[in-house]
Amino acid sequence: MLTIPFSGNKKTRYKEVADIVKRGGYNAVYEPFAGSAVLSVNLYNNKIIEKAVINDYDGLFDIYPEYLDIKEKLVADCLAAGLVKQKELQPPDKREVLQDLVSKIDKKFWHLLANNFVFSGRRSTEIRLQDFRYFMNETGTEEQRAYLKIIDNLVRCSMDYKQFLKMYGRDYLNEKGLMIVDPPYMNAHQKSYSNEQYFGLGKTLQLMKALRTQQRDFIIFNMNRCDITELLSLFDFNIQEVRSRYASQCAYSVRDDCMVYVKV
DSSP states (O other), X not given: OOOOOOTTOOGGGHHHHHHHHHHHTOOEEEETTOTTOHHHHHHHHTTSOSEEEEEOTTOXXXXXHHXXXXXXXXXXXXXXXXXXXXXXOOXXXXXXXXXXXXXXXXXXXXXXXXXXXXOGGGTTSOOOGGGBOOBOSOOOOHHHHXXXXXXXXXXXXXXXXXXXXXXXXXXXXXXXXXXEEOOSOTTOOSXXXXXXXXXXXXXXXXXHXXXXXXXXXXXXXXXXXXXXXXXXXXXXXXEEEEEEEEEEEETTEEEEEEEEEEEO
């Protein structure tokens, strides 16, 4: 399976989504909250669908090629400076070297570099220079570059999700499309999520209203089975399947990760 490091991606739900896509006879998918687009990438790469449209709202894939170049140079500079890749914290003198190197890099790349240089519990919050204290995980870029090649074959846009739903919310000609909706979770105001990612009840209700106006079947994810099923029922959606699994946030915390399949 093709993946790139990205917090909250749905790679663990790929088989379930692929099963729904196959059974439903869908030949296209649309992601209004694409994130790393791991579901679209693998559905397309495995020839389960013919087309995928992803909403790269934050412009992740605009900066990703440059990030990979920066990562390669930073890794080379770390090795040249004597840093050893390990799970443990780098010694104080090596941390100082690392932070000096990172200080010369545009901050817009810091959250991407965090996968190799920042403790996992800090990656979903605002990254600070002093958080760069590690040198770990896979440092090669071959798989990430292969991932980008698949992204280049998808239709990519950047717009508000309401505009996306309005533009792509109905089938045309011989297309049968499925919306894959993975918004910031309604009850995600927890320490493992930054405030900027907190969707809130009001925004979730706006999302329900927007989904009501579009005409595609969809899959939607949420942190709480009861919350999302009650909301969908409140808006008279035709729920077909509800699947939950527990996802680890860290060594001492797990949460429900619920997926609901709806036919319109």
